């Protein structure tokens with residue numbers, strides 16, 4: 203327990219006897235995988251991952267999400283190009299696209315001769331996207347427990363209209379993110395990336411103003427050490443995070459999402 207916590211936070215004192223088990227141990231081992239072996243997944247893996255995903259909680263049992271599984275190398279290559287040319291999309295044997303999907307319920311409404319009013323509102327986009335994210339994370343936990351690795355691909359939204367076109371997504375369907383799945387190349391495996399100290403993230407009862415600066419400074423040191431160990435010259439967390447949100451240029455095309463979503467009938471009123 204303490205070695206996993208120390209790896210995740212690189213510091214800290216932990217309460218004696220805090221609850222712990224092998225599921226939590228496995229969650230703390232998570233790392234994104236960006237280098238895959240050329241090795242197929244065991245037969246039936248997709249079905250196991252989907253069962254884990256479908257077991258996640260879902261808002262009002264709407265199950266307002268779908269999964270698109272892509273194995274065709276040519277399609278993976280086209281998607282890789284659309285998503286910032288990320289080589290791991292080509293390399294992974296399986297590329298999953300997690301879809302917010304209100305179209306299935308819309309089809310039921312049409313059968314019942316009813317016109318849906320709610321999809322035009324922002325909350326419906328949130329509901330379906332949150333559903334898709336919870337399902338995806340269940341699949342990630344499941345695949346990691348099977349010795350597989352993955353990395354989320356938010357850059358799938360960089361060229362949203364082209365991705366919708368490539369995947370032939372109907373109205374009321376939105377690709378929230380992709381997920382590469384495969385066996386990690388053990389020679390290029392990343393270490394566990396440290397996270398912010400718990401005192402920075404945790405508020406009790408109301409949102410306080412924690413004494414966070416010293417703790418963020420400490421974290422910047424920990425993450426800088428992590429990046430150095432990985433042979434990367436990435437700046438500190440505080441610099442990197444501010445830079446990422448500083449201007450719309452770092453959105454890499456995602457600044458147009460709202461307009462494309464409106465075309466998909468997610469009006470966001």
Ligand SMILES: Cc1cc2nc3c(=O)[nH]c(=O)nc-3n(C[C@H](O)[C@H](O)[C@H](O)COP(=O)(O)O)c2cc1C
Pocket residue numbers: 232233234235236288353354355356357358379392394395
């Ligand atoms: C919604 C989402 C989108 C992401 N998109 C990308 C991506 O496009 N490319 C990538 O290499 N990593 C992507 N990541 C992975 C994050 O960079 C990674 O989770 C983060 O740096 C923490 O590292 P760790 O997962 O190894 O702990 C994404 C993660 C999430 C949750």
